[in-house]
Amino acid sequence: MIIFLIYIAIFVGSFFLVRLIVDQTAKGYSARKTVTFGDESAVTSNRTASVVSILTIFLLWGAFTGSSLLPRFLHAPGPFEGVATMTYTAEADDGSRDEATITVLVHPVGEDAEVPEVDPGDGWAKNDAYTIGAWRSGLMRVDRNDEKGRDQGHQVVAVNGEPIVPGGEVLTEFGRVGMSQKGTLNFEPAKGWQMEPIWLPPPEAVVQRLGEIASDGYRDSTLWEHLGYSLFRVVVGFVAGALVGIPLGYAMGLSAWFRGWFDPIVEFMRPVPPLALIPLVIIWAGIGETGKIILLFLAALWIMAIAARSGVSGVNITKVHAAYSLGASKWQIMRHVIVPNSLPEIFTGARVAMGVCWGTVVAAELVAAEQGAGMMIMVASKFQLTDIVLMGIILIGVIGFGIDMLMRKAERVLVPWKGRS
Amino acid sequence: MSGLMIEKLSMRFDLPNGSHVQALKDVSLDLAEGELMSVLGPSGCGKTTLLNIVAGFLAPTSGEIQLNGHDVTGPDAERGMVFQQGALFEWMSVRENVSFGPRMKGQGEKEYGAEVDHLLDIVGLQDFKEKAIYELSGGMQQRVALARCLANDPDVILMDEPLGALDALTREKMQSLVLKLWKETGKTIILITHSVEEALLLGERLLVMAPRPGRIHREYRLPFADLGVGQDLREVKKHPEFAERREEILGMIWDMEEEIMGRSEDEK
Numbered sequence: 225m226i227i228f229l230i231y232i233a234i235f236v237g238s239f240f241l242v243r244l245i246v247d248q249t250a251k252g253y254s255a256r257k258t259v260t261f262g263d264e265s266a267v268t269s270n271r272t273a274s275v276v277s278i279l280t281i282f283l284l285w286g287a288f289t290g291s292s293l294l295p296r297f298l299h300a301p302g303p304f305e306g307v308a309t310m311t312y313t314a315e316a317d318d319g320s321r322d323e324a325t326i327t328v329l330v331h332p333v334g335e336d337a338e339v340p341e342v343d344p345g346d347g348w349a350k351n352d353a354y355t356i357g358a359w360r361s362g363l364m365r366v367d368r369n370d371e372k373g374r375d376q377g378h379q380v381v382a383v384n385g386e387p388i389v390p391g392g393e394v395l396t397e398f399g400r401v402g403m404s405q406k407g408t409l410n411f412e413p414a415k416g417w418q419m420e421p422i423w424l425p426p427p428e429a430v431v432q433r434l435g436e437i438a439s440d441g442y443r444d445s446t447l448w449e450h451l452g453y454s455l456f457r458v459v460v461g462f463v464a465g466a467l468v469g470i471p472l473g474y475a476m477g478l479s480a481w482f483r484g485w486f487d488p489i490v491e492f493m494r495p496v497p498p499l500a501l502i503p504l505v506i507i508w509a510g511i512g513e514t515g516k517i518i519l520l521f522l523a524a525l526w527i528m529a530i531a532a533r534s535g536v537s538g539v540n541i542t543k544v545h546a547a548y549s550l551g552a553s554k555w556q557i558m559r560h561v562i563v564p565n566s567l568p569e570i571f572t573g574a575r576v577a578m579g580v581c582w583g584t585v586v587a588a589e590l591v592a593a594e595q596g597a598g599m600m601i602m603v604a605s606k607f608q609l610t611d612i613v614l615m616g617i618i619l620i621g622v623i624g625f626g627i628d629m630l631m632r633k634a635e636r637v638l639v640p641w642k643g644r645s
Numbered sequence: 646m647s648g649l650m651i652e653k654l655s656m657r658f659d660l661p662n663g664s665h666v667q668a669l670k671d672v673s674l675d676l677a678e679g680e681l682m683s684v685l686g687p688s689g690c691g692k693t694t695l696l697n698i699v700a701g702f703l704a705p706t707s708g709e710i711q712l713n714g715h716d717v718t719g720p721d722a723e724r725g726m727v728f729q730q731g732a733l734f735e736w737m738s739v740r741e742n743v744s745f746g747p748r749m750k751g752q753g754e755k756e757y758g759a760e761v762d763h764l765l766d767i768v769g770l771q772d773f774k775e776k777a778i779y780e781l782s783g784g785m786q787q788r789v790a791l792a793r794c795l796a797n798d799p800d801v802i803l804m805d806e807p808l809g810a811l812d813a814l815t816r817e818k819m820q821s822l823v824l825k826l827w828k829e830t831g832k833t834i835i836l837i838t839h840s841v842e843e844a845l846l847l848g849e850r851l852l853v854m855a856p857r858p859g860r861i862h863r864e865y866r867l868p869f870a871d872l873g874v875g876q877d878l879r880e881v882k883k884h885p886e887f888a889e890r891r892e893e894i895l896g897m898i899w900d901m902e903e904e905i906m907g908r909s910e911d912e913k
């Protein structure tokens with residue numbers, strides 16, 4: 225919640241700030257437009273906003289994980305670490321009261337810590353010392369070393385002078401002291417606002433893990449093998465799907481019989497999400513490569529068939545007429561008119577299919593795989609290795625984005641006439 | 646027997662709702678080789694249908710149509726088409742578009758190269774030959790369409806409102822170009838238009854069609870096309886007979902339009 229409010233504050237704040245600093249007045253033709261609200265072409269993505277947006281995400285991520293990449297003053301309050309002290313007041317059967325101190329060393333989780341040495345002090349209640357990991361909590365059985373123990377009705381009645389009863393609590397500057405129904409104290413050092421690394425590791429931990437896995441590998445395969453396997457499956461499945469789907473789509477666009485025959489199948493299979501086929505594919509083909517490639521083949525097949533079909537249907541009849549009048553044969557019309565005319569549609573379909581395949585392969589690897597990006601994050605999540613999970617997600621996103629960029633680039637080079645007739 | 650012969654051509658469209666449209670009824674027409682004929686008529690009188698039948702895209706319900714003594718049964722390179730727009734291939738350069746016909750016949754660059762370049766010169770697109778179609782203006786695109794049709798060396802050229810999408814100035818230049826190409830190549834040309842002036846300028850013969858059913862209403866033989874070759878077309882328009890004919894035909898078409906309106910009101 226707090227994070228969300230900070231995010232909005234940065235959004236609004238940077239808007240005004242950037243407007244103050246940077247000259248935002250539109251240049252060129254747009255500068256002469258008086259109507260910009262509602263004119264879609266006058267709205268261009270603000271580069272500064274994009275940069276600030278990405279920085280903000282990393283800033284928040286770093287701030288709330290205590291990242292060492294950020295200067296300390298930008299950190300959100302972290303968990304309490306160090307030595308916490310408090311006093312307790314105990315009462316025995318005989319009505320006598322005594323006070324003693326508790327010293328708690330709150331240490332980063334994963335580090336060994338020695339119980340601090342304390343002087344027992346005088347009186348029948350003796351001073352205690354404990355260690356507790358940050359973000360954790362621990363019981364403090366303060367009666368154990370006291371001269372009047374539970375058998376003599378030892379009961380803690382106050383912490384830091386504030387009265388406490390079973391089930392109640394006292395808030396100290398170091399955190400919360402609670403008392404169980406049976407009268408045992410427990411201490412929960414202040415957690416601060418930062419996330420614990422097992423929930424959200426700081427960015428540098430993810431980068432470091434990336435380095436480790438890139439050089440040492442994970443689960444018997446290098447990082448490149450994991451990603452390579454995922455990509456390999458996508459490419460093979462997609463190519464197979466396109467090789468079958470495109471001719472199928474053409475046939476459906478050109479022949480009434482083909483269209484009648486395959487329409488029901490394609491229209492039925494199109495709305496079935498490929499993920500729903502995973503169980504069936506596993507039953508039929510097992511969890512090996514074959515099963516995954518069949519799954520991706522099916523994911524790409526319908527998309528490519530539909531794209532090719534609408535590419536054929538979209539051909540302007542005057543172009544076909546013109547080609548016939550110029551003496552082209554059916555085969556030549558196919559080759560020089562119908563195929564090139566359908567390429568823009570096919571590229572759009574290919575982009576969609578690649579996206580779907582990439583998503584499907586990760587999902588399939590989550591279910592069962594020996595290697596792959598999805599398998600990596602699935603196994604890591606079982607061991608609470610959040611940094612690997614995050615790294616995997618980021619890599620999956622980057623690769624998916626990269627695939628789309630490549631497809632767009634190919635589209636611009638191969639079908640420059642798209643949307644321009 | 647050379648030339649185009651159309652005999653008692655009728656075309657009826659059966660509509661899915663059971664009714665039908667008589668788009669053409671008993672159209673007969675002879676066109677000698679090298680004649681330039683423009684076709685005029687109110688919207689829906691069957692001009693496009695007639696042209697599509699001549700091109701071979703539609704088979705008439707009855708009647709005969711022959712070119713140079715043989716029946717027309719389908720589209721063929723002997724009958725070239727120039728459409729109003731959208732018939733160029735965007736995935737080819739200007740030059741590839743123009744050389745499309747020869748290439749489909751299996752000719753190589755050596756065989757068609759000189760002719761294609763010559764045509765590009767005539768239509769004034771030599772500097773644009775490597776450009777993509779979508780980089781050209783509408784007028785330039787129509788010049789590509791003309792050149793593409795001519796490169797294929799057809800016997801008859803069919804044009805369906807080829808200049809309809811152009812602005813007035815470009816249109817006038819294109820009219821001169823059509824006349825020039827007609828004279829230089831000696832092709833038989835049928836040109837459909839909505840503009841009475843264009844029909845007068847670009848027709849040795851002018852066919853006025855009437856609707857419901859589509860039929861030939863009147864035919865003229867005109868001197869303006871011959872006068873216009875190599876001349877400023879505005880000079881031709883100043884010819885007293887030109888104005889006279891224009892008024893006559895405009896009146897005729899207005900009458901037809903009014904009759905249609907009247908009839909459809911009666912039907913209500």
Ligand SMILES: Nc1ncnc2c1ncn2[C@@H]1O[C@H](COP(=O)(O)OP(=O)(O)OP(=O)(O)O)[C@@H](O)[C@H]1O
Pocket residue numbers: 658660666667668686687688689690691692693694695859
């Ligand atoms: N495919 C078709 N199916 C049914 N009716 C058609 C079809 N094509 C044309 N028609 C009808 O035939 C008649 C003649 O149409 P056509 O397109 O030949 O007219 P046109 O003279 O070219 O008109 P315009 O000047 O508007 O282009 C019209 O009434 C039209 O509705």
Ligand SMILES: [Mg+2]
Pocket residue numbers: 324348349350351352366367368369370371
């Ligand atoms: Mg004690």
